[in-house]
Amino acid sequence: MDQIAPTTVPITDAERDELRRHGILLTGLEELYNWGRSRSVWPLNFGLACCAIEMIAASMAKFDIARFGSEVFRPSPRQADLLIVSGTVTKKMAPQVVRLWNQMPEPKFCIAMGACAISGGPFKQGYNVLKGIDRFIPVDIYIPGCPPRPEALLHGLVQLQEKMRGQTISGPDAPRHLRADLDCDCPIPEFGEHDLEPPQNDILFQPPASPVRTPKA
Amino acid sequence: MQDLSPGGAHVRAVHDEFHGDLLEVSMGPHHPSTHGVFRMVVTLDGERIVKLKPVFGYLHRNHEKLGEGTSYLGSMPYTDRLDYLCSMTNNWAYAVAVEKLAGLTVPERAEYVRVILAELTRLLNHTCLAGFLMQDCGCSGTPLMYAFREREKILDLFESLSGSRMMCNYQRFGGCRVDPPADWLARAQTLVDGYTAFLDEFEALLTGNEIVMARTQGVGCMSAALAVSAGVTGPALRATGVAHDLRKVDGYGVYPRFNFRVPLGAHGDVYDRYMIRVLEMRESVGILQQALAGLPGGPIMNPAAKLRGFRPKAGEAYGRIEGPKGEIGFYLISDGSPNPWRYRVRPPSFINLTILEDMCLGHTVADAVIILGSVDIVLGEVDR
Numbered sequence: 078m079d080q081i082a083p084t085t086v087p088i089t090d091a092e093r094d095e096l097r098r099h100g101i102l103l104t105g106l107e108e109l110y111n112w113g114r115s116r117s118v119w120p121l122n123f124g125l126a127c128c129a130i131e132m133i134a135a136s137m138a139k140f141d142i143a144r145f146g147s148e149v150f151r152p153s154p155r156q157a158d159l160l161i162v163s164g165t166v167t168k169k170m171a172p173q174v175v176r177l178w179n180q181m182p183e184p185k186f187c188i189a190m191g192a193c194a195i196s197g198g199p200f201k202q203g204y205n206v207l208k209g210i211d212r213f214i215p216v217d218i219y220i221p222g223c224p225p226r227p228e229a230l231l232h233g234l235v236q237l238q239e240k241m242r243g244q245t246i247s248g249p250d251a252p253r254h255l256r257a258d259l260d261c262d263c264p265i266p267e268f269g270e271h272d273l274e275p276p277q278n279d280i281l282f283q284p285p286a287s288p289v290r291t292p293k294a
Numbered sequence: 295m296q297d298l299s300p301g302g303a304h305v306r307a308v309h310d311e312f313h314g315d316l317l318e319v320s321m322g323p324h325h326p327s328t329h330g331v332f333r334m335v336v337t338l339d340g341e342r343i344v345k346l347k348p349v350f351g352y353l354h355r356n357h358e359k360l361g362e363g364t365s366y367l368g369s370m371p372y373t374d375r376l377d378y379l380c381s382m383t384n385n386w387a388y389a390v391a392v393e394k395l396a397g398l399t400v401p402e403r404a405e406y407v408r409v410i411l412a413e414l415t416r417l418l419n420h421t422c423l424a425g426f427l428m429q430d431c432g433c434s435g436t437p438l439m440y441a442f443r444e445r446e447k448i449l450d451l452f453e454s455l456s457g458s459r460m461m462c463n464y465q466r467f468g469g470c471r472v473d474p475p476a477d478w479l480a481r482a483q484t485l486v487d488g489y490t491a492f493l494d495e496f497e498a499l500l501t502g503n504e505i506v507m508a509r510t511q512g513v514g515c516m517s518a519a520l521a522v523s524a525g526v527t528g529p530a531l532r533a534t535g536v537a538h539d540l541r542k543v544d545g546y547g548v549y550p551r552f553n554f555r556v557p558l559g560a561h562g563d564v565y566d567r568y569m570i571r572v573l574e575m576r577e578s579v580g581i582l583q584q585a586l587a588g589l590p591g592g593p594i595m596n597p598a599a600k601l602r603g604f605r606p607k608a609g610e611a612y613g614r615i616e617g618p619k620g621e622i623g624f625y626l627i628s629d630g631s632p633n634p635w636r637y638r639v640r641p642p643s644f645i646n647l648t649i650l651e652d653m654c655l656g657h658t659v660a661d662a663v664i665i666l667g668s669v670d671i672v673l674g675e676v677d678r
Contacts, residue, residue, distance in 0.1 A: 123324055125331055126353055126674055127378035127460060137442035152325075170331055170352045173323055193355075199372065202363070203356030224378075224460060 107246050114158075114184065115241035118234070121157035122150035123177065126164025128191040128224040135227035145234050154180040159237070160214075161230075165193035165200055166207040168273050175265045178214045183254030186241070188233050189216045192223045199223065212277035214263050215253075313339045319659070323352045329426065329666065330673030334650075341658045346651040350644075350677055357678040361637030366392055366467070366604050369637065373624075374461040376639065377675040379419050382411040382452070383617040385465035390546065391613030391624035392467045396606035398599055403592045404469040405548045409585045410482065411452075411464065412615070413578040417489065418448045419618035420529075420571040420578075421496075423670045427568060428500060430667035431509050437500060444492055447485055454478060468599030479586060486582045493575055501572065510564040514653040514665035517562060524649045528620025528642050529574060530669060533559035533566040540616035547615075552584045564668040605632055619643050619670050639678060643671040 088103070096103050104112075124132060136142045136150065151157040154177045166174055178187065189210055192198030197208040210216065217240060220233040244252055263281070266273040277284075308318045322333035331352035337345035357376065361369045373388045374381035386408050393400065400408075425441030449459045455474055456462040464471050474482075500506050516526070518534040531538055539556045541549040557573035559566030608630040614623035620642025627636040646669050653669075654662045 126355075127375055129330070130378060130460065133438075134442060134446070137446075138439050139443065139446045154324075165353060165355050167352060167354055169354065170323060173331075173352075177324055199375070200355040200360065202360060204359070205354050205356055226459065 108242075110246060111242045111244055115238035116146045117149075118145075118147045118159045118186070118237070118241075119149045119151050119157050120147055120159040120161050121154055121177065121181065122152045123160065124163050125166065125170065125174075126193065128163035128194070131224045131227050132161055132163045132190065132230060135230045140227040140231060142231065142234070145231060145238070147234055154178075155182065157181055158185050160185065160187045161190050162187065162194040162210045162216075163190045165198065166210050167205050168207055168268060169205070171207045171210070171213060171273055172265050172267065174210060175213045175263050179262050179265070184252055185254075186217045186237055187214055188218045188220060188230075188237065190220045190230060190233070191225055192221060195219050195221065207273070212282045213266060214278075215281055308337060310337075310344075313344055316344065321659070321662075322349070329671055332666075332671070332673055332676070334662065334666070336654075336659060336662060338659070343654050343657055343659065343662060346654045346662065348647065348650055353673045353677040355674075355678070358637050358639060362634060365632045366606070366634065367601060368633075370465070371461065371463045374463055375674055376641065376678065377617070377619065377622070377643065377672045378460055379422060379672060380415045380618050381460060381462045382415040382464060383615060383622060385462065386412055387613055387615045387617065387622045388624045389465040389467055389613075390615060391611050391626050392606065394611035394613050395609060395626055395628055396467060396604075398468040398596055400469055400547075401593045401596055402548070402590050403473075404594050404596075406585050406589045407470050407474060407594065408465065409547055409549065409552075410474075410582060410589075411455075411462075413582045413585070414448050414451065414482070414485075416578045416618045417575055417582075418445055419670075420575050421445060423571060423667075424496070424500070424568060427564075427664065427667040428506070430664045431506065433506075437496070440492075440496060440499075444489070451478070451482055451485065454481075466595065466599065466601065467604065469593070469595030473594040479589065482582075483586050486579055486586065489579050490576070493572065493579075497572060501569070507565060510568060510664060510668075512561070512563055513657060513661050514564045514668060515562050516649065516653055520649060520652060521562065525645050526620070526649065528617070528646065528670075529570045530567055530620065530646050532556065533570045534562035535560055540614060540621055544614070544616075548585075551588070552581050554581050564664055567668040567670075603632070605630060614640065617642060619672070619675070620646055639675075641675040641678060643669070644676045644678075647671055647676060 093103055134140060136148055142148050158181065160178055160181060162174065189195050193200060194210050197206045200206040201208055218233045218237050220229050222229050246255060263278055266275060304320045306318050308316050310316050317338045318335060319338060320333065320335050323331040333349035335347040335349060336343050357372055360372060370385060370388060373384040376384050421441045421444050425438035428437035452462050453459045455478055456464040516534055518536050521531050521534045522536060535558050537556055537558055542556055554577045557570050559570050606628045608628055610627040612623055612625045614621050621640065622642055623640035625638040626634045629635040650666065650669065653665050
């Protein structure tokens with residue numbers, strides 16, 4: 078918790094707790110803004126494959142995502158601020174996913190749920206499977222599993238809330254949508270002759286360099 | 295109206311010589327009602343559907359091609375992900391095909407365990423389907439909540455037996471992976487004993503519900519002749535009144551030992567398809583009671599079965615069982631190598647979906663949504 082507490086608040090958490098005990102609530106605009114956002118994340122009602130069933134299960138009685146303020150699944154991307162990529166993204170589907178992402182208003186977040194959304198998963202060898210949605214849209218939280226259990230999704234959501242609370246609203250660390258020098262829209266790939274064109278968003282995705290072996294001295 | 299997307303217009307005006315001015319609406323692949331990434335291009339005359347073009351392939355993840363490059367056992371986890379609500383029956387159908395190919399027999403206890411798991415899967419699938427169907431009808435929340443509450447109980451059983459909630463990967467060629475211990479069987483018995491009470495509660499909410507009846511009766515009618523000629527199987531076929539259930543027709547496994555009936559519909563509409571599933575669940579509870587009571591002892595695996603270095607002799611085999619959605623079959627051609635030369639799935643939901651247009655013509659878009667829901671598709675199996 079300490080490392081993500083905003084540094085602009087000049088008093089410590091202990092001092093603030095002491096004030097709270099006396100009925101004085103002291104907060105900053107940034108903290109209030111982040112607190113409000115992180116406690117009412119509205120996910121997009123969007124399922125791709127197997128993981129979508131576990132996403133539905135997470136919103137049902139036993140796991141109850143409403144406890145974390147995220148039960149309002151919106152069918153329209155215009156009303157959502159969290160895209161849960163829940164399943165295998167094929168090359169036919171990838172342009173639609175990117176389009177949905179572009180249609181969502183800022184501030185928006187993305188969870189890659191399951192092995193397929195992260196890397197292609199068990200279907201990575203397939204000719205029609207995208208090897209990770211992070212090639213086209215920025216992913217905030219990766220949840221491994223095939224499929225991840227609903228608890229894992231809830232954990233991912235809590236992690237995302239932590240991340241939101243750590244964001245600044247000004248300065249060089251501000252998120253994309255608050256910076257004029259960055260373009261938020263992701264280019265939508267097209268289904269080309271052999272592969273998606275472009276095969277990745279070069280700003281977001283740089284494939285790891287192949288390891289160079291240094292000869293032993 | 296202008297084209298809104300390069301991949302195909304969402305809404306555009308079209309002209310037909312017969313109907314005059316029509317409107318073409320693209321539903322999906324992102325649509326909250328379409329059970330996954332399925333797209334329907336519907337042409338509307340006012341509110342009535344005059345043409346419906348299904349667009350598949352948004353979840354085509356190369357299942358069959360991958361199966362040709364993987365060993366026989368290596369394809370078993372992939373079958374879990376075909377119809378991801380019914381992994382146990384997919385496993386069983388694939389195991390049946392490979393056992394036919396390799397000439398393996400299955401011990402009696404394993405056959406009983408397979409029946410127990412398949413019937414639990416049928417309960418799971420039909421319960422979830424009824425919940426999703428009611429969600430599509432507009433009763434948002436409650437029926438699906440009830441369905442998923444029961445689903446969790448069945449998944450807890452699957453998880454404690456196989457280690458995974460959804461992707462069980464439990465069947466093996468010549469038996470099952472682990473022997474269900476006595477306490478697992480006791481828990482299964484408790485679940486089965488309580489399931490009739492759940493069905494009574496569920497039916498009290500829905501079956502005689504006036505709104506559900508008004509919404510679903512006479513909607514999406516399918517004639518028996520059309521269903522047979524299109525190769526429709528499963529509850530969708532039986533809702534038209536055709537008595538075709540592979541558990542009776544083939545009598546595979548130990549099903550001939552159990553006493554159960556095959557419920558048949560009369561109208562082939564959405565309501566009949568819902569009712570058939572509820573009645574099938576009641577029969578499944580009966581089968582489960584008989585199977586749990588008559589479960590014999592003995593080995594769970596055929597000792598002759600080889601897990602490593604499995605190479606069936608050259609030949610071909612088709613194995614099929616009655617899955618919750620219809621006839622799920624696997625067709626394999628072996629050339630004697632460790633992986634199949636050809637691996638083909640007969641997906642029930644894909645074949646049941648082919649007559650979607652015939653069922654939807656003349657209905658409204660809202661009806662098309664529940665007709666699609668009543669066909670019971672899972673896109674992992676449709677697109678593979």
